[in-house]
Structures are given as C-alpha cells and as structure tokens.
Amino acid sequence: MKTVAKIGGKVAMFAFLAFVGTFTLYMTNGENKLIYYVIRPLLNKHYDSQVRDRRIV
Amino acid sequence: MMFDKVIAAVDKKLERFDPIWQAENGVGGQRDRYYDKTGVAKWREWRGVKDTMVDYGAWLKNLASMAMMVASAPIPCLKGFWEYRWMGSYLGTFMFIDRLFEGFRGYELVTAHKCMHAIVRSLTKKIAFCLSNDRRLGGGKDTDRIVPMDEVLPPLFMMGFKELVPFPLQTLPEFIICDVDQHIEPYYIDVAESFGLPADVCSRCAAETGVALDDAFPLIGKAMISTNMPCNASEATSMFQRRRIGMPDFPVTLAMIHNEPGAHPYSTQMLKDAIAFVEKEYGVKYDWDNLFKYAKLMNEQNTIELEKWDYFKTPYSALCGIAETLYRLYAWASVNGTDPYFNKVDRQVIKIMRKAYEEKKEPFGGRTRHRAFLWGPSAVYYTDFPTWIQNCWGINIVLNMDSTMGHNMINTEDPDEAIKDLALFSEKATMRHHAVGGWDNVNAIWEWAKNFNCDMVLMNDNIACKGMLGVHALMEEQARDLGFHFIFIEHDLEDCRTVSRQDMRNCVNGYMSVVLGEEPLDPTLVEFDDSDAY
Amino acid sequence: MKDLKHLIYFENLLQDAQNELVTKAVEDGQIALGYNCYYIPEVLLNLEGCFSSRLRAPNCTSSDIANYYMTNRTCPYARSILERAIEGGYNYLSCLFGAESCATMERMEEHFFLINPVKHDGFFVTQIDPPMKGDQTNLDYYKAQLKLKVVDEMKNRLGVDVSDEAMRKAIEQHNELSRIITEIGNFRKLDNPPITGYEFHVIQLVSQVCPHKLILPYLKETLEEIKTREPEEKFPFRARVALVGSEVDDPEFTKLIEMCGAMVVADRYCFGSFPSREQIEIKEGETAFDAICRHYLYWNQCARFMDGFKIDQRHAIAAQLVEDFKADGIIYENMKFCEFWSYEKVLANHIFTNEKHIPCCTIEKEYSLGAVGQLRTRFQAFIESLEIKSIQGGK
Numbered sequence: 007m008k009t010v011a012k013i014g015g016k017v018a019m020f021a022f023l024a025f026v027g028t029f030t031l032y033m034t035n036g037e038n039k040l041i042y043y044v045i046r047p048l049l050n051k052h053y054d055s056q057v058r059d060r061r062i063v
Numbered sequence: 064m065m066f067d068k069v070i071a072a073v074d075k076k077l078e079r080f081d082p083i084w085q086a087e088n089g090v091g092g093q094r095d096r097y098y099d100k101t102g103v104a105k106w107r108e109w110r111g112v113k114d115t116m117v118d119y120g121a122w123l124k125n126l127a128s129m130a131m132m133v134a135s136a137p138i139p140c141l142k143g144f145w146e147y148r149w150m151g152s153y154l155g156t157f158m159f160i161d162r163l164f165e166g167f168r169g170y171e172l173v174t175a176h177k178c179m180h181a182i183v184r185s186l187t188k189k190i191a192f193c194l195s196n197d198r199r200l201g202g203g204k205d206t207d208r209i210v211p212m213d214e215v216l217p218p219l220f221m222m223g224f225k226e227l228v229p230f231p232l233q234t235l236p237e238f239i240i241c242d243v244d245q246h247i248e249p250y251y252i253d254v255a256e257s258f259g260l261p262a263d264v265c266s267r268c269a270a271e272t273g274v275a276l277d278d279a280f281p282l283i284g285k286a287m288i289s290t291n292m293p294c295n296a297s298e299a300t301s302m303f304q305r306r307r308i309g310m311p312d313f314p315v316t317l318a319m320i321h322n323e324p325g326a327h328p329y330s331t332q333m334l335k336d337a338i339a340f341v342e343k344e345y346g347v348k349y350d351w352d353n354l355f356k357y358a359k360l361m362n363e364q365n366t367i368e369l370e371k372w373d374y375f376k377t378p379y380s381a382l383c384g385i386a387e388t389l390y391r392l393y394a395w396a397s398v399n400g401t402d403p404y405f406n407k408v409d410r411q412v413i414k415i416m417r418k419a420y421e422e423k424k425e426p427f428g429g430r431t432r433h434r435a436f437l438w439g440p441s442a443v444y445y446t447d448f449p450t451w452i453q454n455c456w457g458i459n460i461v462l463n464m465d466s467t468m469g470h471n472m473i474n475t476e477d478p479d480e481a482i483k484d485l486a487l488f489s490e491k492a493t494m495r496h497h498a499v500g501g502w503d504n505v506n507a508i509w510e511w512a513k514n515f516n517c518d519m520v521l522m523n524d525n526i527a528c529k530g531m532l533g534v535h536a537l538m539e540e541q542a543r544d545l546g547f548h549f550i551f552i553e554h555d556l557e558d559c560r561t562v563s564r565q566d567m568r569n570c571v572n573g574y575m576s577v578v579l580g581e582e583p584l585d586p587t588l589v590e591f592d593d594s595d596a597y
Numbered sequence: 598m599k600d601l602k603h604l605i606y607f608e609n610l611l612q613d614a615q616n617e618l619v620t621k622a623v624e625d626g627q628i629a630l631g632y633n634c635y636y637i638p639e640v641l642l643n644l645e646g647c648f649s650s651r652l653r654a655p656n657c658t659s660s661d662i663a664n665y666y667m668t669n670r671t672c673p674y675a676r677s678i679l680e681r682a683i684e685g686g687y688n689y690l691s692c693l694f695g696a697e698s699c700a701t702m703e704r705m706e707e708h709f710f711l712i713n714p715v716k717h718d719g720f721f722v723t724q725i726d727p728p729m730k731g732d733q734t735n736l737d738y739y740k741a742q743l744k745l746k747v748v749d750e751m752k753n754r755l756g757v758d759v760s761d762e763a764m765r766k767a768i769e770q771h772n773e774l775s776r777i778i779t780e781i782g783n784f785r786k787l788d789n790p791p792i793t794g795y796e797f798h799v800i801q802l803v804s805q806v807c808p809h810k811l812i813l814p815y816l817k818e819t820l821e822e823i824k825t826r827e828p829e830e831k832f833p834f835r836a837r838v839a840l841v842g843s844e845v846d847d848p849e850f851t852k853l854i855e856m857c858g859a860m861v862v863a864d865r866y867c868f869g870s871f872p873s874r875e876q877i878e879i880k881e882g883e884t885a886f887d888a889i890c891r892h893y894l895y896w897n898q899c900a901r902f903m904d905g906f907k908i909d910q911r912h913a914i915a916a917q918l919v920e921d922f923k924a925d926g927i928i929y930e931n932m933k934f935c936e937f938w939s940y941e942k943v944l945a946n947h948i949f950t951n952e953k954h955i956p957c958c959t960i961e962k963e964y965s966l967g968a969v970g971q972l973r974t975r976f977q978a979f980i981e982s983l984e985i986k987s988i989q990g991g992k
Binding site for chain 2: 029032035042050053059060062
Binding site: 258259260261263264265268272289291294295296298299300301302303305306312314316318319320321325326329332333336499500501502526527529530532533534535536537 | 665666667668670671672675697699700701703704705707708711712724725726728729730732734735737738741742745900901903904905908933934936937939940941942943944946947959961
C-alpha cells in the first residue's frame with residue numbers, strides 16, 4: 007500500500023512538474039520564440055546555401 | 064459547483080490579461096501581445112481558465128502528433144528537413160494555429176481545436192509516410208504503391224485500388240505550407256519567374272511550377288495523375304510537373320462547363336479512363352467494394368456537413384470562421400472519405416453544434432455585427448483573415464465558397480451509378496465549381512448568401528484569377544441591386560509581396576469605417592505590421 | 598516588288614469588323630455567325646446561307662468600358678472584343694458561337710448575353726466546353742458539344758441546312774479556299790519569296806473575316822498575280838523567322854518584325870494559317886461532321902491541351918514549319934495575361950533552344966500595338982543574333 011502510494015505520489019509529482027514545465031513553455035510561447043529566432047534562421051542559412059538541380063526537364 | 068466558483072473568481076482576477084476584455088475596456092487588445100512585425104507573441108492569449116486549458120490541451124495533442132511523426136520516421140524526417148526548404152516551414156505550425164483561433168472562446172474554441180487536430184494528425188502522418196517513401200531520401204517499401212495525384216482532384220475514386228495509396232502531390236510542398244508560412248512560396252515563385260514565367264499568372268500555379276523546377280517535389284509512385292482543375296494556370300503548370308517529374312501521366316480533364324447534362328457522361332468516361340490508366344501502370348485491379356467502403360465514409364461526412372449548414376444559418380453555430388473553412392477544405396479535398404478519424408471528429412463536432420444551438424449560445428460572445436459569405440479563391444498566405452475580420456470588425460464568415468464543394472451522395476451498391484455520382488462530385492471540386500465554368504456558378508453567391516442569412520458578401524479578388532476578374536463589375540452591380548454589403552478583398556493568393564496582409568485588411572478597414580461608419584471592436588487590430596510573420 | 602493589286606483593298610477590309618463585304622453579305626440575306634477561336638470549326642459556320650466572322654477589334658486603342666467589366670488585368674484581346682461589342686461594332690451578327698477556351702474568353706463571351714451589347718434581333722450566344730486532350734473520349738465530347746451548341750442551334754434557331762450533304766459541300770468550298778491560301782503561303786518557302794510575311798498575313802486575315810464566297814475571287818486573282826510576280830533582286834531581309842504563339846490579328850505586328858529585318862515565313866498562331874488552312878479529308882465510312890471534328894481536334898495547336906501527345910505535337914509542328922519554310926529562328930509570342938501561352942512560352946523556349954536547337958525569342962505583347970519600342974529592340978537584337986549565327990556558319 008505504501009509502495010503504491012509512493013509510486014502514485016511520484017507519478018503525481020512528475021505529472022505536476024510536466025504540467026508546470028509544458029504550461030510555462032506554452033504560456034511564454036517559448037517554442038515559437040525558439041523556432042522563430044534560432045532554428046529557422048539556421049535552417050534558412052542551410053537552405054540558402056543549397057545547390058539545387060534547377061531546370062525544366 | 065465550488066470548482067466553478069473558484070474558476071470564476073480566478074477569471075475575474077485575471078480578466079485584465081484577456082485581450083478581449085482589454086479591447087472592450089479601451090486598455091489594449093489582441094495586438095499588444097506581439098513583438099512588432101514578427102507575429103511572435105510575447106505570451107499566449109489568456110482566455111480565462113477553462114478556455115486557456117482547452118487551448119493548452121489542444122497544443123499538447125498537436126505536439127504529441129508531431130512527436131509521433133518524428134518518432135515514426137526519424138531519419139526520413141531529419142533528411143526531409145535538410146533537403147526541402149518547405150519542410151522547415153512546418154515548424155511554424157504552432158504559431159499558425161495560435162493566430163487562427165485568436166479570440167475563440169467556449170464551444171467555438173472546442174470545435175475549432177477538434178477540427179484542427181484532425182488536420183494536424185492527418186498531415187503529420189502524411190509527411191512521415193511521404194518522406195519515408197521518398198526516393199530522393201532513400202525510398203521505402205510503399206514507394207511504388209503510391210499514386211501521386213494533383214491535389215485538386217478528389218482522391219475518393221482512387222479508393223477502389225486497395226493496394227495503392229493516392230497521394231496529393233502538391234499539398235505538402237505548396238498548398239498547406241503556404242497557409243502556415245507566408246514567406247515560403249515567394250521563393251518558389253521566384254524560381255519559376257527566373258525561367259521567364261510572367262508575374263501575372265496565378266501565384267499558386269507559379270509556386271507549383273517553381274517547386275517542380277527547383278526539384279523540390281518528393282519522388283514517389285510510378286505514374287501520376289494530373290488534372291485540368293481548377294483552372295487555366297493549373298492546367299498549364301501540369302506541363303512542367305509532367306516533364307520535370309518524368310513519370311507517365313494521365314490528365315483527368317473533367318468538363319469545365321459542367322452544369323449541363325452533356326458534361327457528366329464525359330466526366331464519367333474520363334474517370335473510367337483514369338482507372339484504366341492506373342490499372343495498366345500499376346498492374347492492379349479496381350475493387351468496387353473497397354470504393355463503396357470509403358464512399359460510405361464520404362457520404363457520412365457530407366450528411367453531417369449538410370446538417371452543419373442548418374446551424375450555420377442561425378446565429379448559434381459553434382463552428383465558424385476559419386475553423387469551418389479550413390476543416391471543410393482539408394476534409395473534403397485532401398481526405399475525401401479516406402480517413403475514418405474525420406468521421407469521428409464530424410460526429411463529435413455536430414454534437415457540440417446541436418448543444419450550442421439548444422443553449423442558444425452565440426459564438427464570439429455575441430459580438431458579431433455582420434454575417435458574411437466568403438466567395439472567390441482565398442489568400443492562402445492569410446489563412447487567419449476570417450479570424451482577424453471577426454476580432455476587428457465583428458464580421459463572422461459563416462461559410463466559405465469552398466465549403467460548398469461536391470455534396471451529392473455516392474451510390475454504394477451499383478458501380479455504374481457510383482462512377483456517375485463520383486463524376487458529378489469531382490466536378491464540384493475546390494475553386495473549380497465556383498470561380499470558373501460558367502456565369503451561373505459565380506452568380507450563385509447571392510442565393511447562398513441569402514440562404515445563410517448573410518447581409519454581407521466578401522469577394523476575394525485574387526488579382527491573377529482570370530475567371531473572377533472577368534466578372535468584376537457584374538458582381539458589384541449585382542450586390543448593389545440585391546442590397547448586400549459587398550467588399551472586394553484584393554490579394555495575390557500565395558504571394559504576400561504583391562498584396563500584403565495589411566493591404567488586405569485595408570480593403571475591409573476602408574469599407575467598414577468610411578462606408579458603414581462603424582468602430583472596430585479591437586482598435587489594436589486595425590493597422591499593424593505583420594510583414595515578417597510566418 | 599510591285600504592289601499587289603488588291604492589297605490596299607484587303608487592308609481596308611481589315612479596318613472594321615463590319616467591312617463592306619460583310620455588309621454586302623448581310624444585305625443579301627446571309628446570316629453572320631461570330632466566333633473567336635479555332636475550337637469552333639470555321640467550316641461549319643460556312644454552311645449554305647450563312648458565313649463565318651472571326652471577331653477582331655481593329656484600331657481598338659482603348660478598352661476603358663471593358664476594363665470596367667473585366668478589369669485591366671485580363672487578356673487585352675478579350676477586352677478589346679468586348680469593348681468593340683459595346684461600341685456597336687458587331688451588330689451585324691446573328692449569334693456568337695463561343696468556346697470556353699480559357700477563363701477570360703468565357704467571361705468575355707458571357708458579357709455578350711449578360712449585358713446584351715449586340716443589337717440584332719434574336720441574337721444569341723452559345724459556348725462549347727472544348728476538349729483538352731486529343732484522345733477518343735475527348736473527340737466524342739467535342740462532337741457532342743459541337744452538335745449541341747453549334748449544329749443544332751444553326752438548324753433550330755437559324756433554319757440552316759446541316760445535313761451531311763450540306764456539310765460535304767461546305768468542306769469542298771472550305772478546302773478550295775484553304776488550297777488557295779496554302780498555295781500563296783507556300784511561296785514563302787522560296788529563298789527569295791515573291792510575297793512578304795505582312796502581305797500574307799493580310800491575305801490570311803481577310804479570308805477569316807470576310808464571307809468566303811465574296812473574298813474568294815480576289816484571293817484567286819491574287820494567287821495568279823503572285824505566280825508571276827517578280828521578287829526583289831536580292832532577298833531583302835536579314836533573316837527568316839516563324840512566328841508562333843497565341844492571338845495575332847494585327848498585320849502591323851508582322852510588319853514590325855519585318856521592318857526590324859526578319860521575314861515572317863510561317864504563321865503558327867491563332868488567326869494564322871497554321872492551323873486553319875489544312876485540307877479537310879473525309880475518310881471512308883465517316884460522316885462529314887465526324888471528319889470536321891476529327892480534323893479540328895487533330896490540328897488544333899492550342900496551349901491548353903494537356904496530354905503528352907498534343908504538347909509534343911505543337912512543338913513538333915512548329916519545328917517542322919521552321920524546317921519547311923527555312924526559318925532561322927522562332928519568335929514565340931503570347932498575349933499579355935494569357936495563362937496558357939505564358940506557361941507554354943517558357944516550356945517552348947526551353948524545348949526549341951535546348952532540345953531542338955532552334956534559336957527562339959520569346960515576347961509578350963498587348964493587343965493594340967501602342968508602344969512598340971521595347972519589342973523593336975528585342976526583335977532587332979534577336980535578328981542580329983541570327984545574323985551572327987549565320988555568318989559563323991550556324992554555330
């Protein structure tokens with residue numbers, strides 16, 4: 007019973023922390039800021055340096 | 064009960080963070096949350112406890128779908144991000160969803176997210192499947208089972224090939240992604256124009272051509288199906304895709320002037336020819352029972368859609384604006400009865416709609432001032448335009464032209480009747496039935512607007528759409544004669560550089576403030592710079 | 598060269614849609630049937646008792662009223678035709694047989710029944726849904742559309758005899774006219790032709806806009822005249838080009854190219870003789886109507902065809918014309934705002950330049966030749982490049 011409660015407690019704690027983490031990320035719009043200001047500029051740099059096989063046929 | 068009281072108390076305490084409250088009380092509004100130009104919000108919208116949790120829950124679900132996509136095909140996904148510029152744009156999906164449902168609360172938020180999640184779920188699966196089988200990235204076990212099809216051709220008739228997977232070729236690199244990121248297609252348009260294509264052709268087709276010339280289509284399948292739908296430029300761009308992709312192709316040229324009895328036998332025969340082509344190229348046999356299985360799903364989708372229309376006609380529809388438009392467009396054009404999950408969502412959504420109607424619950428807190436029917440091909444780079452127009456001016460777009468696509472039932476017992484029904488159904492595809500193919504098709508707007516109790520018609524004025532430009536004055540004269548408020552909204556479909564989002568907003572701002580003399584619901588939305596936003 | 602006897606007369610006939618021959622035919626009780634596009638078989642409109650009139654809007658310098666209806670972002674040909682209709686330029690027509698050849702054309706033709714610009718008792722408009730492929734399914738559809746919206750309408754509304762016999766006779770007459778035009782056109786194959794591209798353009802145009810019966814004697818006489826016409830001592834042009842593309846109904850455009858130094862030796866464009874002046878053959882067991890439909894579908898070179906056969910055919914035919922008429926290069930033109938030819942032009946430029954190794958110059962034009970400075974510069978540069986190529990032995 008004690009073990010179950012312990013596991014339950016840990017799951018609840020994990021769930022709570024996961025909620026706090028994801029909700030904070032959500033509310034602060036963190037993932038979009040990361041994508042807009044960091045990831046996409048890097049990706050665009052890569053795309054701009056690509057040599058594409060650009061032709062009609 | 065106690066819980067509700069607590070929530071109400073928290074809501075009261077935090078209401079000053081709610082942009083709708085801020086706008087109503089003259090202390091801000093939706094746009095205050097954003098960094099200038101970028102479209103990046105400093106923080107997400109506070110909608111009250113319940114609605115914020117609904118939005119947060121939907122965000123988690125969509126995040127999970129994306130994680131599933133990467134987990135199901137990690138290497139192809141990474142390779143895809145590395146290879147295709149358009150893949151990078153999919154990272155803007157969360158920002159895209161946020162701006163679509165800005166200002167949504169209550170039932171309309173719940174239905175919107177249900178619909179949107181169905182799209183995200185379907186698209187992420189499609190992306191993973193496509194990249195896993197893309198020859199350029201190494202191919203996969205299903206590469207030769209896929210039939211790449213023009214995205215404007217409804218794929219339902221292809222479900223008679225149970226061994227094959229019809230795949231809308233242009234959807235991933237061009238159509239959907241332009242919704243997500245307004246800056247992606249101009250790159251491909253420039254590629255096409257660098258080969259001498261004039262800038263006055265439809266930008267959607269120019270973008271498709273650019274994708275082909277830039278060698279950015281995934282390489283899937285053994286033979287492809289192109290189409291003459293919806294219009295001239297679309298037909299013409301097929302020439303380039305045919306040559307660049309270099310596979311045997313079959314153009315499904317359905318009747319253009321299709322509102323007459325003589326057209327249907329031709330379109331029916333055309334579908335039969337297409338089936339024969341696929342049988343020959345893929346060495347498989349058409350299975351009518353398999354078609355019937357999916358036709359039933361499509362019939363159910365359309366039956367529910369027709370019921371939805373009854374609610375759209377009232378002020379109490381829980382599904383509206385962009386949520387309705389985008390879902391119907393995707394569920395019809397891309398899914399077309401091929402994914403039972405959409406039937407599940409339809410059943411859930413209609414339940415909520417019935418409930419909202421019984422409770423006489425108006426969407427957007429009853430702030431709607433005008434009911435509008437949206438006609439003409441919409442700007443793909445400004446998908447959240449219906450959201451903006453509701454939040455800024457209280458104009459609720461109750462139905463969009465594309466939502467009226469083929470809604471006839473398909474016979475599910477007799478192959479001869481089924482193929483005829485499919486021809487009729489396919490003739491009324493995206494943009495096709497409404498913008499081209501005869502005056503009656505476009506002139507039908509007034510009847511639709513009247514039936515859906517609209518006092519306003521918003522006419523998308525794609526500056527390169529020859530079919531719609533050709534009726535410019537007649538539409539305006541009709542609106543005047545019939546007493547509708549009528550606004551032309553100029554745009555360039557997929558090229559945000561020609562007519563910016565703000566230019567589009569100005570078309571509405573001018574009419575609402577000068578002609579109707581109305582005040583905006585949220586003054587922060589009247590004029591703002593989102594030129595660098597996705 | 599000595600001036601052609603009827604050239605000025607022909608030029609005058611092109612100054613107005615309702616020229617003196619059209620007026621005379623209508624006064625004689627002939628029914629004038631308007632059309633815009635090759636998809637409507639000219640031969641059908643020349644059944645006994647009626648005559649075809651392919652619509653042009655000569656000297657249309659402004660399309661302000663049509664711009665109001667269709668904006669200024671649509672094909673200037675379509676707008677000019679609408680403008681001319683509103684001005685009353687087509688009041689001699691009993692009907693317009695339209696074709697949904699493109700969205701703009703369809704919209705323009707719709708205005709003919711929506712705002713009723715043609716003031717003629719009983720005037721009506723029909724529009725066929727033309728095919729986009731050359732296969733049997735499309736041929737069947739083409740036949741059905743032509744029967745329903747052209748032949749049956751002529752019979753029921755205008756009382757025209759549309760029997761097989763009448764059609765055979767119309768084909769005979771059409772073939773005779775076509776033979777004369779083709780014979781005149783073939784002189785352009787000569788190293789030093791006794792006719793210019795401009796003159797041929799004028800001749801071809803009058804054959805399309807005038808009642809065949811009335812223009813035929815003049816054409817016959819002109820053919821005889823050309824047979825004995827002395828060409829210039831030396832070929833007066835610096836190069837020979839084939840003009841390929843969409844709608845060109847203004848001979849001044851051909852004149853512009855020729856004034857830049859290149860003779861237009863082949864005319865593969867809407868209103869040109871390729872296609873339009875091929876002989877219609879009736880195969881054994883075939884009805885005249887079937888032969889007409891098959892013929893027009895096969896020869897149609899419109900850029901809206903989507904199937905591989907038709908796409909390849911239009912490039913192959915243009916290349917064949919270059920060879921037959923000894924052209925040094927191709928000028929590929931399209932009307933501004935034309936979706937089909939805008940795309941086709943890009944593809945054709947690639948195919949001719951890189952695959953068929955035929956020098957190609959692509960240009961976009963307005964309907965009325967207002968500002969031609971830019972075009973002249975393009976043509977001069979292209980012709981110079983052809984000349985240099987010729988001096989360098991084709992390298």
